[in-house]
Amino acid sequence: MRVYLGIDVGSVSTNLVVMDERREILHSLYLRTQGQPIRTVKQGLVKLQALLDDRYEISGVGTTGSARNLTAVIVGADTVKNEITAHAVAAAHLVxxxxxxxxxxxxxxxxxxxxxxxxxxxxxxxxxxxxxxxxxxxxxxxxxxxxxxxxxxxxxxxxxxxxxxxxxxxxxxxxxxxxxxxxxxxxxxxxxxxxxxxxxxxxxxxxxxxxxxxxxxxxxxxxxxxxxxxxxxxxxxxxxPEHFGVMGALGAAILAQETVRQKGNTNFRGMSLVDQEFTTRSFECSGCANACEVIEISMDGQPLARWGDRCGKWENSLSASLKIS
Amino acid sequence: MPVTMPHMGHLYIPLKTMLEYVGLEVIVPPLCSKRTLSLGTQNSPEFACLPLKINLGNFLEARELGADTIVMAGGLGPCRFGYYAQIQREILRDLGVDMKMVILEPPDTSMRHLFEDIRLLANGHSWFTILQAIRVAWYKARAIDLVEMKLQEIRPREQQPGGADKIFERFLRDVEKVNQKSHIYQMAEDVIAEMEGLPQIECYEPVRIAIVGEIYTVLEPFVNLNMEKHLGRMGVAVRRSIYLSEWINDHIFKGILPLKSNKVVRKLARPYLNHFVGGHGWETVGSTVEHAQLGFDGVIQVAPLTCMPEIVAQTILPRVSNDKDIPVMTIYVDEQTGEAGLITRLEAFVDLIKRKKQLKKEVMNT
Incomplete structure (x- = not known):
C-alpha cells in the first residue's frame, strides 16, 4: 500500500503524519524538538518503522516548518514548503x-x-x-x-x-x-x-x-x-479538525503526494537513513567582509548541502538539487 | 575635520563624491553590520525606531576611524526622524564622544537654508564648484540606480545565482573612483551589458513584486535582511517605490528632470489618502495603486516597527488591495537578524501569487 509521509519540524514540536492514497491519516506522531531537529526526526522515523510493516511503502515525503530545508536534505524530500501554504492545504482538504x-x-x-x-x-x-x-x-x-x-x-x-x-x-x-x-x-x-x-x-x-x-x-x-x-x-x-495539532505535517504529506504524481518517483532515502550518521558544521566564510555563517550538512562524512552564504559561493559548490521552494 | 555620514543603501557613494569635491576629507563608516546594530541599540532609547539606532552605530564606528564631524539629515512632519539628529547629538555628548553635527534640513522646508548649510560645509568654495559637486553626485546616483534596476531584472533569471550581484558589487567599488560624467555612464553601460551576458533561464516570466514603504528600510539591505536578494533567488523580479536618484530629483531638483515623480504617486493615492501623513505613508499608498496599474503581481510594504506614517498606510492598504485585486503584505523590521522568519513569509507570499496566477490562467482557458 502506498503511503505518504509529512514532517513538520517547528521550534517547539516535530510532527509526523503518514497518510494513505485517499489522504486518510494512518498514524500521527507528536514529538518535542528540544532544539535538536535531526535527532528528533530520526526518533520519529524509528517510531514509525515499528508501526508500519512491509505492506506499507513510503511513496512520497514532504517537509515544512522552520527546519524544513534541513529535514528535506536528511530524509530526501520530494517537496519543501513553508508552513503557511502547508497549513492552508491541510485545512482546505478537511473543510x-x-x-x-x-x-x-x-x-x-x-x-x-x-x-x-x-x-x-x-x-x-x-x-x-x-x-x-x-x-x-x-x-x-x-x-x-x-x-x-x-x-x-x-x-x-x-x-x-x-x-x-x-x-x-x-x-x-x-x-x-x-x-x-x-x-x-x-x-x-x-x-x-x-x-x-x-x-x-x-x-x-x-x-x-x-x-x-x-x-x-x-x-x-x-x-x-x-x-x-x-x-x-x-x-x-x-x-x-480532528488532527488539529498536526495540520502542517498533513499539508506537507498532501503536497508530497501531488508532487510525486507529477514526477513519478520519490527521493526518499528509505528507512535505513536512521542508521546513517548526519552531522552539521558551520564556519565563517572569509571570502569577503560579509563574513557569512555557512552551514554544511554531511551524511557519513560526505557533504550533502550547504547554505547561509549570500553570494552563492558555497551553496553552488554542490549540485543544487534542493532549492528553496 | 574628517566628515562622516549615516548609511542608507548606496547613499554613501554620491554623498562622499559631493563632499570630497568641495575639498572635505570623508570617512565612510563601515557598512552596517551586527556590530553597528549592537553599538546603536546599546546607546539608544529602547522605543526609538531602528534607523536612529543603526545611524548612531554608524557614527560611533566612524568615530573609531577618526571622523569628527557628522553630516546628518533633518526632517519634517509627523515622523520622528526630524528629531533624530538632535537626539543623536545629545546621546553622543552624554557618551563623551566629541563630534560636531551639521544638520541639513530637508529642502522642502527652505531651499535657501539647505544651500547655506552646504556653503558652510564647503569652506569657501564657489557656488560653481558646489553645483558641480552636486552634479557629479547626481550622475553617480543615477548610474547606480540604472544598474541596480537591471540587477533586479536579471536576478530571477540567472542560471547561477549570485553572478549578477558580484558584478554589481564590483561596479559599486569602481564607480566610487571616477568623477567624469562620460566615464560614469560608460562604466554603467558596460556593467549592464556584462549582466545581460550571464547565462539565463530561457523563456522565464518571473513573478513581479514591488517593494514600497519607509525610505530607510526600503533602501538599506542590512535592515530589510536582503529582502531583494531573497526574492530574486525565489525567481521574483523586484522594483522599489523609491530609488535614490528619483528622491534627489523630487526634493533637491524640485522635479526638473523627467523622472518618475512623487507628485504623480501622491495623486494616485486618491481617494484612499488625500494628504501628507509624515514620512512616506502617502507615497506607500500611491505606489501600491501605481504598481497595481502597471500590472505587478504583488506589493510588499516594509517599515521599521512602530513607524507611524506606515501604520497609517498599512490600515489603508487592505482596501487598495481589494479594489485593485493585488495581494499586499506588510513586513516590519526591527533588531532581528535571523532571516528564516522573513524567508517563510516571502515564500508563502510568492506561493500565493503563483497559485493566483495559475487560477487566472485556468479561468481564461475555459
Missing part, C-alpha cells in the same frame, strides 16, 4: 469551503484567508509572542495546572476577569494582581483566554476579513478555553 484559518502554535501564530480554496491573504505575528502556546504553557506551569486542564477550567468561569492582553509581561502581572485580589482561578483563566484572543484578532488579524467557515488549528486549539473565547469574539462557531 473544502474554509475561508479563514486561525493557527496558533508554540512560538508563532498566523491567520490565513482563503477564497475558493486558494490563499488570498495571510499574516504572521511579527515581534510579539503573546498568545502563543509557549506563553500558555508558562502560565499553566506557574499556576501549577497541567496545560491539558487549563482550558477546561476556563469553561467553568462565571465571570471572566479582564486581563491586559497586549503584552505577555503585562498579562502576567495583571493575572498575579487579580489572583491576589481573590478572583477565582476559572475566572482568571477565562479572562486570559479572552485577552489572548483579543490580542490575536487586533494584531495578527488586523485588517483581515474573517469569514466563516473558520478553522482553528495548531497546538493551542486543544485548549477549550481558547476555542470558546474565539467563537464568542467572532460571534460564530469555529471548527477544530
Amino acid at each position: 473544502p469551503d474554509v475561508q479563514t484559518v486561525l493557527e496558533i502554535g508554540g512560538q508563532d501564530s498566523k491567520i490565513i484567508i482563503l477564497r475558493n480554496g486558494v490563499i488570498s491573504d495571510f499574516a504572521m505575528n511579527t515581534v510579539c509572542a503573546a498568545g502563543t502556546g509557549s506563553f500558555l504553557d508558562q502560565q499553566a506551569a506557574r499556576l501549577g495546572i497541567p496545560v491539558e486542564e487549563f482550558g477546561k477550567l476556563a469553561l467553568q468561569a462565571e465571570n471572566p476577569v479582564r486581563i491586559a492582553g497586549r503584552c505577555s509581561v503585562f498579562a502576567e502581572s495583571d493575572m498575579i494582581h487579580k489572583q491576589q485580589m481573590g478572583h477565582s482561578l476559572p475566572d482568571i483563566i477565562a479572562g486570559l483566554c479572552e485577552a489572548l484572543v483579543r490580542n490575536y484578532l487586533n494584531n495578527v488579524g488586523k485588517g483581515k476579513e474573517i469569514l466563516s467557515p473558520i478553522v482553528f488549528q495548531g497546538g493551542v486549539a486543544a485548549n477549550a478555553g481558547m476555542r470558546q473565547a474565539f467563537s464568542r469574539a467572532l460571534g460564530t462557531e469555529v471548527i477544530v
Whole structure:
C-alpha cells in the first residue's frame, strides 16, 4: 500500500503524519524538538518503522516548518514548503469551503484567508509572542495546572476577569494582581483566554476579513478555553479538525503526494537513513567582509548541502538539487 | 575635520563624491553590520525606531576611524526622524564622544537654508564648484540606480545565482573612483551589458513584486535582511517605490528632470489618502495603486516597527488591495537578524501569487 509521509519540524514540536492514497491519516506522531531537529526526526522515523510493516511503502515525503530545508536534505524530500501554504492545504482538504484559518502554535501564530480554496491573504505575528502556546504553557506551569486542564477550567468561569492582553509581561502581572485580589482561578483563566484572543484578532488579524467557515488549528486549539473565547469574539462557531495539532505535517504529506504524481518517483532515502550518521558544521566564510555563517550538512562524512552564504559561493559548490521552494 | 555620514543603501557613494569635491576629507563608516546594530541599540532609547539606532552605530564606528564631524539629515512632519539628529547629538555628548553635527534640513522646508548649510560645509568654495559637486553626485546616483534596476531584472533569471550581484558589487567599488560624467555612464553601460551576458533561464516570466514603504528600510539591505536578494533567488523580479536618484530629483531638483515623480504617486493615492501623513505613508499608498496599474503581481510594504506614517498606510492598504485585486503584505523590521522568519513569509507570499496566477490562467482557458 502506498503511503505518504509529512514532517513538520517547528521550534517547539516535530510532527509526523503518514497518510494513505485517499489522504486518510494512518498514524500521527507528536514529538518535542528540544532544539535538536535531526535527532528528533530520526526518533520519529524509528517510531514509525515499528508501526508500519512491509505492506506499507513510503511513496512520497514532504517537509515544512522552520527546519524544513534541513529535514528535506536528511530524509530526501520530494517537496519543501513553508508552513503557511502547508497549513492552508491541510485545512482546505478537511473543510473544502474554509475561508479563514486561525493557527496558533508554540512560538508563532498566523491567520490565513482563503477564497475558493486558494490563499488570498495571510499574516504572521511579527515581534510579539503573546498568545502563543509557549506563553500558555508558562502560565499553566506557574499556576501549577497541567496545560491539558487549563482550558477546561476556563469553561467553568462565571465571570471572566479582564486581563491586559497586549503584552505577555503585562498579562502576567495583571493575572498575579487579580489572583491576589481573590478572583477565582476559572475566572482568571477565562479572562486570559479572552485577552489572548483579543490580542490575536487586533494584531495578527488586523485588517483581515474573517469569514466563516473558520478553522482553528495548531497546538493551542486543544485548549477549550481558547476555542470558546474565539467563537464568542467572532460571534460564530469555529471548527477544530480532528488532527488539529498536526495540520502542517498533513499539508506537507498532501503536497508530497501531488508532487510525486507529477514526477513519478520519490527521493526518499528509505528507512535505513536512521542508521546513517548526519552531522552539521558551520564556519565563517572569509571570502569577503560579509563574513557569512555557512552551514554544511554531511551524511557519513560526505557533504550533502550547504547554505547561509549570500553570494552563492558555497551553496553552488554542490549540485543544487534542493532549492528553496 | 574628517566628515562622516549615516548609511542608507548606496547613499554613501554620491554623498562622499559631493563632499570630497568641495575639498572635505570623508570617512565612510563601515557598512552596517551586527556590530553597528549592537553599538546603536546599546546607546539608544529602547522605543526609538531602528534607523536612529543603526545611524548612531554608524557614527560611533566612524568615530573609531577618526571622523569628527557628522553630516546628518533633518526632517519634517509627523515622523520622528526630524528629531533624530538632535537626539543623536545629545546621546553622543552624554557618551563623551566629541563630534560636531551639521544638520541639513530637508529642502522642502527652505531651499535657501539647505544651500547655506552646504556653503558652510564647503569652506569657501564657489557656488560653481558646489553645483558641480552636486552634479557629479547626481550622475553617480543615477548610474547606480540604472544598474541596480537591471540587477533586479536579471536576478530571477540567472542560471547561477549570485553572478549578477558580484558584478554589481564590483561596479559599486569602481564607480566610487571616477568623477567624469562620460566615464560614469560608460562604466554603467558596460556593467549592464556584462549582466545581460550571464547565462539565463530561457523563456522565464518571473513573478513581479514591488517593494514600497519607509525610505530607510526600503533602501538599506542590512535592515530589510536582503529582502531583494531573497526574492530574486525565489525567481521574483523586484522594483522599489523609491530609488535614490528619483528622491534627489523630487526634493533637491524640485522635479526638473523627467523622472518618475512623487507628485504623480501622491495623486494616485486618491481617494484612499488625500494628504501628507509624515514620512512616506502617502507615497506607500500611491505606489501600491501605481504598481497595481502597471500590472505587478504583488506589493510588499516594509517599515521599521512602530513607524507611524506606515501604520497609517498599512490600515489603508487592505482596501487598495481589494479594489485593485493585488495581494499586499506588510513586513516590519526591527533588531532581528535571523532571516528564516522573513524567508517563510516571502515564500508563502510568492506561493500565493503563483497559485493566483495559475487560477487566472485556468479561468481564461475555459
